[in-house]
Amino acid sequence: MPESSTSATLPASAGRFARIRSGFTAFVDMFAFPLRYSHYLELVNPLWTKHTLQARVESVWDETADSRTLTLRPGRGWRTHRAGQFVRVGVPVDGKRHTRTYSISSAPERQDGCITITVKAIEGGRVSHHLVRSLKPGKYLPIGEPQGDFVLPDAIPVHPLFITAGSGITPVMSMLRNLHMEFRHLPDITHIHYAPHAYDVIFGKELEHLAATQKHYHLHRVYTREFGEAKGGDKHFSAAQLEELCPDWREREVWACGPASLLDALENHWMSAGLERRLHVERFRAKLAAAPAETLGGLVKFSKSKIEVQSDGKVNLLRLTEDAGLNPSHGCRMGICHGCDVRLVEGSVRDVRTGAIHSEPGEKVQVCVSTAAGNVEVEL
Secondary structure, three states, rough: OOOHHHHHHHHHHHHHHHHHHHHHHHHHHHHHHHOHHHHHHHHOOOOOOOOOOOEEEEEEEEEOEEEEEEEEEEOOOOOOOOOOOEEEEEEOOOOEEEEEEEEOOOOOOOOOOOOEEEOOOOOOOOHHHHHHHHHOOOOOOEEOOOOOOOOOOOOOOOEEEEEHHHHHHHHHHHHHHHHHHHOOOOOEEEEEOOOOOOOOOOOOHHHHHHHOOOOEEEEEEEOOOOOHHHHOOOOOHHHHHHHHHHHOHHHHHHHEEEHHHHHHHHHHHHHHHOOOEEEEEEEEOOOOOOOOOOOOOEEEHHHHHHHOEEEEEOOHHHHHHHHHOOOOOOOOOOOOOOOEEEEEEEEEEEOOOOOOOOOOOEEEEEHHHHEEEEEEEEOO
């Protein structure tokens, strides 16, 4: 009886405390207007804020010569991610805040309350180079909620096949870490990972440790440039290679992440086998439709900012705004999150993923995957 009596009073007391706290916050907000109580908390500790979600960079670790893992401590309001999901991260570079999405490479519910993202510096990538080369511990970054459906089902498959390349290992690493944390012994897994050289493998030592200690985890590392093109031949994905490394691939559920060329080849192969439903793909960039033979550009007007720029019909509208000095809201930059939706005022845009033309005034368009198709005006 004493135990049941105590447990019954806890929710009531917790509810009263929540109501008191909410009332106090509302009262203080009256005096903080036009700001909020949360804005002043941000001055003390950005992780305490409620009006925006931020994370503190706890540490950085160089995985390879051009990739780095950032350990982030999310603030109030963060909810646990599922292994394989990504997060939006705001990064200040040269006085402007840019937003990018990165796969979370850590397992959910770490004991220290932190998450990790692992970033590879890409050629011409202002944000990725800043994160890999310049970001220091102690900095605060605005982040979003975890998103994405590139996740394992609740009923864990008996024998999944992972196919990854380069930084495409990051969401799968979260899955592997989560499985190991939950079950200690990994299920029957075949993992094919592509990298130019052995020293380019992100999480290389951890993968080797799993392969050495987990008897059901079968790791195949394929080094595409290890011996040079003349000696080594073509080491990229092929049907024959798949048969050699994973003879039972037809019976496995597949999760793949990596460059577009690899994912296109995998989609074609599984489709030709009539098994496309078993293939789950995570792309870091949108899959683009073939551009028309004659690409039509035009004058692009941003109605709110009163800026006009000329478009060649190939560069997406988001990049045009950034080159013009604007910093519109955006997220994934590949047409998934809809963080960059704006209203089409007049004219036409082309969706680079499908080739479809959108011309209805008032229609919402995603500027990260839309190019001008003639003169166009959007509400930015």
